[in-house]
Amino acid sequence: MFVHRRRGWEIPEREATPESQWTRRHALGAGLAAGASVLAPSLVSAQGAPPPDPTEGLYPVMRNMRYRVDRDLTAESEATTYNNFYEFGTSKSIWRAAQALPLRPWEVRIDGLVERPRTVGFDDILKAMTLEERVYRFRCVEAWAMTVPWSGFPLRQFVEWCEPKSDAKYLVMQTFQNPRVAPGQRATWYPWPYTEGLAMDEAMNELSFIATGLYGKPIPRQNGAPLRLVVPWKYGFKAVKSIVRFAFVAERPKTFWEGLQASEYGFWANVNPRVAHPRWSQASEELIGTGGRRVPTQLFNGYGDFVADLYTNRQNERLWA
Ligand code: MTE
Numbered sequence: 001m002f003v004h005r006r007r008g009w010e011i012p013e014r015e016a017t018p019e020s021q022w023t024r025r026h027a028l029g030a031g032l033a034a035g036a037s038v039l040a041p042s043l044v045s046a047q048g049a050p051p052p053d054p055t056e057g058l059y060p061v062m063r064n065m066r067y068r069v070d071r072d073l074t075a076e077s078e079a080t081t082y083n084n085f086y087e088f089g090t091s092k093s094i095w096r097a098a099q100a101l102p103l104r105p106w107e108v109r110i111d112g113l114v115e116r117p118r119t120v121g122f123d124d125i126l127k128a129m130t131l132e133e134r135v136y137r138f139r140c141v142e143a144w145a146m147t148v149p150w151s152g153f154p155l156r157q158f159v160e161w162c163e164p165k166s167d168a169k170y171l172v173m174q175t176f177q178n179p180r181v182a183p184g185q186r187a188t189w190y191p192w193p194y195t196e197g198l199a200m201d202e203a204m205n206e207l208s209f210i211a212t213g214l215y216g217k218p219i220p221r222q223n224g225a226p227l228r229l230v231v232p233w234k235y236g237f238k239a240v241k242s243i244v245r246f247a248f249v250a251e252r253p254k255t256f257w258e259g260l261q262a263s264e265y266g267f268w269a270n271v272n273p274r275v276a277h278p279r280w281s282q283a284s285e286e287l288i289g290t291g292g293r294r295v296p297t298q299l300f301n302g303y304g305d306f307v308a309d310l311y312t313n314r315q316n317e318r319l320w321a
Contacts, residue, residue: 049099050099050102050103050221053103053217053218053225054104054123055123055126055212055213055218055226056217056218058126058131058213058218059131059151059213059216059217059218060133060151060213060216060217061131061132061133061151061213061216062132062133063132063133063134063135063149064132064133064134067134067135067136067207068135069135069136069137069147069302071137071147071287071295072147073135073147073148073149074146074147074148074287074288074289075289076214076215078146078288078289079146079148079214079215079223079288080095080214080215080220080222080223081093081095081222082288083095083098083222083223084140084236084237085098085184085222085224085241086184086190086194087175087176087182087184087185087192087194087242088100088182088183088184088222089183089184090184094222095220095221095222097183098220098221098222099221099222100181100182101176101181101182101221101225101242102181103122103221103225103226104122105121106121106122106226106244107119107120107121107122107244108120108121108122108125108227108243108244108245108246109244109245109246109247110162110245110246110247111245111246111247111248112168112172112247112248112249113164113165113167113168113248113249113250114162114163114164114165114168114248115163115164115165116163122226122227125158125227126212128161129152129153129157129158129161129210130153130157131151131152131153131212131213132151132152132153133149133150133151133213133216134149134150134151134152134209134230135147135148135149135150136148136150136207136209136230136232137232137301137302137303138230138232138236138239139232139235139236139271139285139297139301140235140236140237141235141236141237141265141269141277141282141321143277143280143281143282143284143285143286143297144285144286144287144288145285145286145287145288145295145297146287146288146289147287148214148215149214149215149216150209150211150213150214150219150230151211151212151213151214151216151219152209152210152211152212152213152219152227152230153209153210153212154206154208154209154210155198155203155204155208155209155210155229156203156204156205156206156208158210158246159171159200159203159204162246162248164200164248165248167250168200168248168249168250169199169200169249169250169251169252170197170198170199170200170248170249170250170251170252170253171197171198171200171203171246171247171248171249172195172196172197172245172246172247172248172249172253173195173196173197173198173229173240173243173245173246173247174193174194174195174196174240174243174244174245174247175193175194175195175240175241175242175243175244176193176242176244177192177193177244190256190260191254191256191259191260192256193244193256194240194241194256195240195253195254195255195256195259196229196237196238196239196240196255196256197252197253197255197267198229198231198238199252199310200248201310202231202307202310205306205307205310206306207231207232207233207303207306207307208229208230208231209229209230209231210227210228210229210230210243211223211224211227211228211229211230212226212227221242223241224239224240224241224242224243225242226242227242227243228240228241228242228243229243232301232303233270233271233300233301233303233304233306233307234268234269234270234271234301235269235270235271235321237256237257237265237269238269240256252267255267263278264277264278264279264321265321266318266320266321267318268311268314268317268318268319268320268321269320269321270300270307270311270319270320270321271297271298271299271300271301271320272297272299272300272319272320272321273296273297273298273299274299275320275321277321282297282321283296283297284296284297285297
């Protein structure tokens with residue numbers, strides 16, 4: 001029985017984005033849409049530090065209060081310094097190394113079973129989408145969790161913009177490949193580029209989100225700039241970072257972790273406290289930034305009301321990791 005009826009998520013009103021900031025974002029967004037150039041062409045400033053992000057003026061954006069959580073937000077300093085991004089190393093402390101990633105130009109390929117295969121700049125995607133903020137729980141398969149305010153757009157909106165054909169059954173998403181800036185990609189035993197996928201009905205679910213911002217700012221490189229997937233009912237490894245390709249396909253793709261260790265990481269990877277990882281329990285999770293406090297893990301990470309129906313006809317699949 002998959003249906004999980006609990007709806008206890010709540011966010012204190014004080015955490016909502018003030019209207020003054022919302023209005024500011026729209027004024028700036030309109031400028032961008034009208035072609036006002038805010039893009040810095042150079043990749044690196046004279047001092048050698050990355051240049052300011054050209055989308056900075058777009059954030060913060062209005063929080064969508066439909067998505068509520070019953071936990072405190074994780075401190076920004078924790079969420080931006082405790083990361084998994086194997087392209088930059090296998091430790092959690094890759095945030096400095098990730099600053100080497102150039103974000104402009106950032107071209108995104110849309111291909112496979114679509115009406116018009118094309119390559120688009122990230123800024124053109126932003127102009128076409130409506131941004132909002134969502135606070136979601138985030139649960140890594142390693143049994144730690146955060147609660148994070150993402151900014152971005154519903155994946156559904158983007159999929160419709162891509163005009164997939166009716167025979168597209170899966171959406172494949174891939175990270176950039178550039179071993180010159182991402183030393184982890186020089187390790188040839190990993191199946192680079194990092195590849196993830198969703199069934200089309202999962203991609204069209206209202207929770208599926210593309211994050212372009214975090215904590216009311218452009219998303220930092222270590223968290224997957226300039227755009228990354230967020231699917232909060234699944235383990236975090238599904239949340240592919242720094243995407244350069246969206247391909248619509250008929251067959252289920254082989255994903256990065258499946259290619260590496262299929263016995264431990266499958267395609268569906270839905271959160272379930274009762275299905276242990278082969279090497280550890282998934283019954284509870286550590287809340288990052290709380291000094292090690294653990295809480296019980298919830299089925300579908302607490303999002304069963306939104307997603308359980310996706311799996312009623314997939315009972316024969318390995319749904320849980
Ligand atoms: N995407 C890429 N390209 N490379 C990665 O190593 N790690 C995944 C996911 N996306 C990963 C990735 C894993 S295992 C997790 S838990 C999340 O990113 C971590 O996201 P965060 O660092 O923003 O918390």
